Amino acid sequence: MIDPDPREPHAYTLELDELWSFVTKKTNKVWVWLALCRKTRQIVGYALGDRDEVTCRKLWRSIPAKYRRGACYTDFWEAYQAVIPVTKHRPVGKETGQTAHIERFNNTLRQRLARFVRKTLSFSKSEMMHEICLKLFIWRYNLEIRAKLSVL
Secondary structure, eight states: OOOOOTTSTTTTOEEEEEEEEEBSSTTSEEEEEEEEETTTOOEEEEEEEOSSHHHHHHHHHHSOHHHHTSOEEEOSOHHHHHHSOTTTEEEOOGGGSTTHHHHHHHHHHHHHOGGGOSSOSOOBSSHHHHHHHHHHHHHHHHHHHHHHHHHO
């Protein structure tokens, strides 16, 4: 993971969002919660589970401490309000563009991994494989971003 220069304003600003997928059958929804650093465009934390406060807390704990110091832009889902400190939380609507990068990442994830598409014949048969595929994708995605930034 690339660390942004802490002297830069908004170096640790995050965009958080969640998307659903399913494991084994369409009635078994699994929510993927993600945290993206706005400066580096890298995924800095994730969690899998339900769309509830417990999984939101797992996401929050997965984010490195230095990133938790920055502002966190999210949608208005109540779990974020219960977990993220008020001084850091910035709930916004999609029309503001403040969560555009994480929304774009969600589209990229769905485009590149069939198991995350809403209407698909491809799906994970176990939660363990679902998470392994997600972790591998995030690792490769972060490497691609790192390579692009090193060229600049």
